[in-house]
Amino acid sequence: MVLMGLAAMIPLALLLPSAVGLASPDLEDRVREIASELRCVVCQNLSVADSPSDLAKEMRNLVRELVQQGKTPEEIKAYFQSRYGDFVLLEPPKRGFNLVVWGLPFVALAVGACGVYLVAKRWTKRREPTTPPVDPGLLERVRRELREREGSGRS
Amino acid sequence: MSWKKALIPLACVPVIILLAYGFWTDPRAIPSPLVQKPAPDFKIAVFDGGEMSLDSLKGKPVVLNFWASWCYPACYEEAPLLESTWRKYKEQGLTMVGVAIQDKEANAREFMRRFKFTFPNGPDPGSKISIDYGVYGVPETYFIDRQGRIAYKHVGVLTPALMEANLRAILKGG
Numbered sequence: 398m399v400l401m402g403l404a405a406m407i408p409l410a411l412l413l414p415s416a417v418g419l420a421s422p423d424l425e426d427r428v429r430e431i432a433s434e435l436r437c438v439v440c441q442n443l444s445v446a447d448s449p450s451d452l453a454k455e456m457r458n459l460v461r462e463l464v465q466q467g468k469t470p471e472e473i474k475a476y477f478q479s480r481y482g483d484f485v486l487l488e489p490p491k492r493g494f495n496l497v498v499w500g501l502p503f504v505a506l507a508v509g510a511c512g513v514y515l516v517a518k519r520w521t522k523r524r525e526p527t528t529p530p531v532d533p534g535l536l537e538r539v540r541r542e543l544r545e546r547e548g549s550g551r552s
Numbered sequence: 553m554s555w556k557k558a559l560i561p562l563a564c565v566p567v568i569i570l571l572a573y574g575f576w577t578d579p580r581a582i583p584s585p586l587v588q589k590p591a592p593d594f595k596i597a598v599f600d601g602g603e604m605s606l607d608s609l610k611g612k613p614v615v616l617n618f619w620a621s622w623c624y625p626a627c628y629e630e631a632p633l634l635e636s637t638w639r640k641y642k643e644q645g646l647t648m649v650g651v652a653i654q655d656k657e658a659n660a661r662e663f664m665r666r667f668k669f670t671f672p673n674g675p676d677p678g679s680k681i682s683i684d685y686g687v688y689g690v691p692e693t694y695f696i697d698r699q700g701r702i703a704y705k706h707v708g709v710l711t712p713a714l715m716e717a718n719l720r721a722i723l724k725g726g
Contacts, residue, residue: 438582438688451654452688455679480686482585 428461431470435460435477436487444487584686584705591616591696592684596651596674599661604649604672606700613722614696615648618682620655621663623690630691630709631667637715638671644723649673653682653690697722 437448445456477485489495595605619627638648650673652660695704695718
């Protein structure tokens with residue numbers, strides 16, 4: 398009888414956190430994950446998850462409510478985007494003018510690498526040992542003297 | 553000048569263009585994606601009793617203003633214009649609705665008394681209406697035309713000229 402009573406209480410205990418309005422850690426993690434991708438619209442460079450402002454707090458509550466309604470993170474972010482535009486997303490979507498933001502670091506890296514390559518090439522070229530131009534007259538004199546020496550050596 | 557020497561000032565051109573764009577753009581001005589789109593429906597419990605919804609105002613031009621008693625001095629500067637506009641245009645079918653955001657009821661009521669507000673005003677629990685309209689500060693005003701579209705959104709204190717110009721646009725077709 399006691400066991401039956403305990404068994405009947407288990408489902409009640411499971412329902413308790415939601416019944417008294419306590420959010421589960423899993424729910425809070427999901428809310429935090431989504432809120433960290435949204436920009437606090439009244440702050441400078443703070444996410445909705447990190448901002449102490451009242452509006453950010455209300456936005457977090459709304460995110461929680463939407464998660465509880467079964468909305469996906471994409472649906473929730475799309476909702477905020479439809480109200481505040483791309484600005485509300487901390488990671489700008491990869492399209493239009495935003496592509497400059499995403500592409501510019503790679504372009505700068507490529508240009509820098511080309512620059513380094515060209516400068517390095519020029520430096521290594523300068524340091525190569527170069528043979529000084531030989532005076533043709535001197536060359537002819539050396540050849541003649543060698544011939545003369547060979548000739549005297551044979552005789 | 554050889555082409556190599558011209559390359560240095562030429563490389564500066566895109567940087568200068570980018571900087572000029574940055575300086576001419578107000579980083580706090582967030583363009584609203586809602587302009588020229590259907591205004592989101594809302595329900596508001598009016599301070600003076602009763603409930604009001606945008607759906608119930610179909611076919612009427614609406615000025616929706618977000619304010620707060622703690623928004624000083626901007627909301628205090630704008631409040632007399634809201635009341636005088638409402639009195640002037642209500643006979644022409646204009647509906648003005650005020651939404652007090654993140655405000656204490658007593659403070660909001662005191663603000664309304666101070667400026668003798670006679671148009672409907674109500675609180676925004678949980679900032680639901682504010683977020684649904686993409687509000688990020690006060691005051692903000694939305695001009696909703698007879699088709700229920702947001703014709704214009706103004707951030708900051710409205711001037712009489714701006715108010716008149718936008719009212720004319722939404723009062724059309726009555």
